[in-house]
Amino acid sequence: MKEAFASIIEAVGEDLERDGLQDTPERAAKAFNYLTRGYQQTLDEVVNNALFDSDNSEMVLVKDIELYSLCEHHMLPFIGKCHVAYIPSGKVLGLSKIARIVDMYARRLQIQENMTKQIADxxxxxxxxxxxxxxxxxxxxCMMMRGVEKQNGVMKTSMMLGLFRNNPSTRAEFLSLVS
Structure with a gap:
């Protein structure tokens, strides 16, 4: 990957011997590995058995989980927040694991629509x-820095499964808690 970044830097017309760029290919490779670390994780590793018996059957919501991802079309960042809710059915998930699941999928080359579904599933x-x-x-x-260059557009995606899809009052409760 280091050599690939060196080729890219040279292809834009820069001199890799220039003081500020001498270690850039290595730094860029390390950064890109970090930004795509979700490929090295599995759902089982992330959850790490943090499931606990519970007789709670009311909504659990974790709101405003920040996320950073790279669009698979241009490899440019998209940045936002994720809201995750579920209705337990005998088990609850450790709180930090929800954020870790979001991160695992965000730290891959992605489109937002697929990531929303992957997290819900x-x-x-x-x-x-x-x-x-x-x-x-x-x-x-990719929409702000290039292309249409629109600075204020926010993309919102949702995925509703089970009671969130089939029960209008559950969906309404979730949407009101998120807004």
Missing amino acids: SIMEVTGAAGVGVIIEAQHM
Whole structure:
């Protein structure tokens, strides 16, 4: 990867011998590995058995989980927040694990629509919940820095599973708690 970054830097017309660029290919490779570390993680490793018996059957919501991802089309960042809710069905998930699941999928080359579904499906799979709702709101640098260059556009995606899809009052409660 270091050599690939060196080639890119040279291709834009820069001199790799210039003082500020001498170690840039190595730094860029390390940064890119960090930004895509989700590929080295599995759902089982992230959850790490942090499931606990519970007789709670009311909504659990974690709101405003910040996320940083790279768009798979231009490899430019998109930055936003994720709201995750579920209705337990005998098990609750450790609080930090929800944020870790969001990070695992965000730290891959992504499109927001797929990431929203991946997070929801994973929470449902791990918890066996009666329902899961996920909303992501993000700003995409590929739309802000290039192309149409619109600075204020925010993309919102949602995925509703189980009771969040089938029960209008559950969906309404989730949406009111998020707004």
